[in-house]
Amino acid sequence: MIISNLRNNNINRNISDNKSTTAVNSNNCYDVFSRFSLPYINAINSYASAQIVKTPQLSGNTLNDAMNELKNIVFSQEDIKHMQNLGVNVRFNSGKEIADFIKNNNIKVEFDKMDCDGAHAQWDKENNRITINDKYKNTNDPVIIIAISEAICHEVGHAKDADDVSSRKEELDCLALNTLANRYHRRAYPKLFKENSEAEILKNGVNLYTELFFDPDPKKEKLVKRILDKYGDLPVESPNHKTTMQTPVTVGISK
Numbered sequence: 001m002i003i004s005n006l007r008n009n010n011i012n013r014n015i016s017d018n019k020s021t022t023a024v025n026s027n028n029c030y031d032v033f034s035r036f037s038l039p040y041i042n043a044i045n046s047y048a049s050a051q052i053v054k055t056p057q058l059s060g061n062t063l064n065d066a067m068n069e070l071k072n073i074v075f076s077q078e079d080i081k082h083m084q085n086l087g088v089n090v091r092f093n094s095g096k097e098i099a100d101f102i103k104n105n106n107i108k109v110e111f112d113k114m115d116c117d118g119a120h121a122q123w124d125k126e127n128n129r130i131t132i133n134d135k136y137k138n139t140n141d142p143v144i145i146i147a148i149s150e151a152i153c154h155e156v157g158h159a160k161d162a163d164d165v166s167s168r169k170e171e172l173d174c175l176a177l178n179t180l181a182n183r184y185h186r187r188a189y190p191k192l193f194k195e196n197s198e199a200e201i202l203k204n205g206v207n208l209y210t211e212l213f214f215d216p217d218p219k220k221e222k223l224v225k226r227i228l229d230k231y232g233d234l235p236v237e238s239p240n241h242k243t244t245m246q247t248p249v250t251v252g253i254s255k
């Protein structure tokens, strides 16, 4: 999620699958919460299309490097189709489109404190900026830098609406963007994704959503549960994020 300025929607609740008893503002959290097994990751990787195999070019400036990674992301047509079949409204076709949107709208991307524990990134409409959890500020771990670029994809999905509201369907659509980016990176950098990362932004963030969106279960029940657990307080739909297609996922998150 990660919208930081849904001021009208300050509903506190527990995140049950995080085993947390701390009430948080659910509108501000982008965390994801369960661990998953290495065999499962390898299965996901082998499911991905032909691998491209590159090496990240890092300069030492974390945000510049994340933005450079962002520009190079190419969503697979097969993956886009997969998302559309789940009922997702895929609103960008590549990392370059996302990077251009950031540039053309003068959106700042900065490290800062998050509004709630566990959030990895936020869209701050009031200040026209995307913030990344400042605990990653000094990272030189390429897989975290790549994960930051994926989280930026999610936030730009929120930014594109230019509104103050979100919804379960909007989160689904934005989560699909970080997942499409993560799928690209799995093909581009298979070695980096060979092992589980302990970084929260990966194990409870972008990697988990690839597992959920590409779960062999045709009903994607874990994905539906995840969205209801995390975003069930939000309305079902918001502008630009209508559940126009009836799929097990869109029906599930509408209940």
Ligand SMILES: [Zn+2]
Pocket (backbone or CB within 6 Å): 001, 002, 003, 030, 154, 158, 171, 174
């Ligand atoms: Zn979000």
